[in-house]
Amino acid sequence: MGSPRRLLLVSNSTLRGGGYLGHCEQQVRSFFGQKVKRVLFIPYALHDRDAYAKTAREKFESLGYGLDSIHESSDPVAAVRKSEAIFIGGGNTFRLLKALYDNSLLQEIRKRVLEDGIPYMGSSAGTNVATISINTTNDMPIVYPPSLQALGLVPFNINPHYLDPDVNSTHMGETRAERILQYHEEPNTPPVLGLREGAMLLVEGDKATLQGVTGARLFLRYSILFSF
Numbered sequence: 214m215g216s217p218r219r220l221l222l223v224s225n226s227t228l229r230g231g232g233y234l235g236h237c238e239q240q241v242r243s244f245f246g247q248k249v250k251r252v253l254f255i256p257y258a259l260h261d262r263d264a265y266a267k268t269a270r271e272k273f274e275s276l277g278y279g280l281d282s283i284h285e286s287s288d289p290v291a292a293v294r295k296s297e298a299i300f301i302g303g304g305n306t307f308r309l310l311k312a313l314y315d316n317s318l319l320q321e322i323r324k325r326v327l328e329d330g331i332p333y334m335g336s337s338a339g340t341n342v343a344t345i346s347i348n349t350t351n352d353m354p355i356v357y358p359p360s361l362q363a364l365g366l367v368p369f370n371i372n373p374h375y376l377d378p379d380v381n382s383t384h385m386g387e388t389r390a391e392r393i394l395q396y397h398e399e400p401n402t403p404p405v406l407g408l409r410e411g412a413m414l415l416v417e418g419d420k421a422t423l424q425g426v427t428g429a430r431l432f433l434r435y436s437i438l439f440s441f
Contacts, residue, residue: 223237223334232272252273252296256302258306303340307352314360340408349396351372375408375410411426
């Protein structure tokens with residue numbers, strides 16, 4: 214029997230020309246549907262959690278969903294255990310993962326999603342922590358989580374905000390593709406999905422469907438890659 218997991222992993226929260234989650238409103242409504250009434254928001258990736266929760270709450274209420282922010286709860290573990298859906302927003306991935314460890318939430322979220330089947334939505338950093346590890350994040354390690362191992366809701370890594378090499382650029386540093394290929398020079402490294410801005414991945418059980426309009430690039434070890 215397959216996993217009951219349902220994930221919506223979004224590359225970015227804001228797309229040029231639109232507001233917060235404006236580019237994926239249709240997918241969010243379809244994903245949470247009518248059964249979900251309230252979403253548990255985890256704002257740990259940003260420093261100002263109150264302001265972040267306000268932004269997320271206004272958006273979700275406009276879509277017809279109530280939103281509770283976990284940082285307002287005196288018992289974060291209990292908040293996850295009673296949640297009917299989870300959304301983890303973007304920001305700094307290292308800060309986010311450290312807070313998940315500090316609050317003993319990784320196992321709790323994993324159980325709710327993989328065993329109980331509640332919907333999980335991530336954006337940017339929230340998408341990063343849904344994967345095997347945060348090794349392929351673009352963020353700076355401004356804090357140090359106990360481990361880079363993340364939720365493991367999917368059996369691969371994601372690089373949100375993926376940028377294709379610009380043939381006209383004069384920048385001499387590594388491209389995003391080169392950095393991911395360097396990661397794959399290490400043994401036992403999983404595939405990496407380079408998720409372009411404007412793209413998102415819908416995971417239902419063992420099936421993953423690419424959504425949005427910009428596509429993605431899949432990197433496998435030994436420099437094999439696919440673009441779609």
